[in-house]
Amino acid sequence: MLLNHFPIIGTLIGAFVMLWGMMKNQKNIKAVAAAIIISMTLMAVPVYLTGEPAEERVEHLPGVSESSIEEHEEAAELAIWVMAAAGVASLAALLLQYRSASRLPFSIAAILALLAFVAMARVGYLGGQIRHTELRTDQQVSQQADSYQKEEDD
Numbered sequence: 001m002l003l004n005h006f007p008i009i010g011t012l013i014g015a016f017v018m019l020w021g022m023m024k025n026q027k028n029i030k031a032v033a034a035a036i037i038i039s040m041t042l043m044a045v046p047v048y049l050t051g052e053p054a055e056e057r058v059e060h061l062p063g064v065s066e067s068s069i070e071e072h073e074e075a076a077e078l079a080i081w082v083m084a085a086a087g088v089a090s091l092a093a094l095l096l097q098y099r100s101a102s103r104l105p106f107s108i109a110a111i112l113a114l115l116a117f118v119a120m121a122r123v124g125y126l127g128g129q130i131r132h133t134e135l136r137t138d139q140q141v142s143q144q145a146d147s148y149q150k151e152e153d154d
Contacts, residue, residue, distance in 0.1 A: 004047050004127070007083065008120045010040040014090075015113035022106055027097055030106050034090040037113050041087025044120070048080045064130060072126040079119035086112035 014036035021029030051073065058064050089112045093105035 003043065004124065007040045007044040007047055008117065008124050010036060010043070011083070011086065011113055011120060012117045014040060015110055015117060018090075018106060018110045018113065022103060022110065030097065031094055034094040034106075034109065037090040037109065037116075038087050038094075041083050041090075044080060044083045048076060051076055058130065061131075068126065068130045072123065072130060075119070075123045075126050079116065079123045082112065082119045083116040086116040089113075 014033050017036060018030060018033030021027075021031075021033050055069055055073070059066065059069060086109065089105070089109040093109045096102075096105045
């Protein structure tokens with residue numbers, strides 16, 4: 001569970017370090033930022049792959065909504081692709097920085113990293129709603145309580 005939070009926070013840190021390196025025009029700072037984003041991309045893979053086994057463990061617990069799990073899963077599928085794009089762009093920027101003085105590769109990588117952070121943060125928020133009812137809206141909680149009551153009646 002702890003590993004799940006690293007791609008979210010790490011990607012944000014990497015994006016800001018990359019933006020800082022671009023503002024200062026420091027190759028070493030941009031290289032560190034690219035390495036952070038690449039590391040977070042690699043870390044996101046096992047996080048993503050553990051989603052299905054985690055679903056199997058919680059889907060039958062009281063108070064767990066199938067619709068919450070599905071929404072989380074769909075968000076995770078999008079986020080892993082955006083994260084992969086950020087990682088590939090960061091790797092490309094890192095490799096190209098010594099061949100070209102263009103800021104474009106790092107700009108693309110920074111934008112993709114920020115988008116990956118947003119996508120990953122959304123996945124984390126939706127994942128939190130699966131077991132933390134305090135994060136859900138009143139309507140979601142009442143719908144879930146109704147469906148749970150129907151299951152008990154059957």
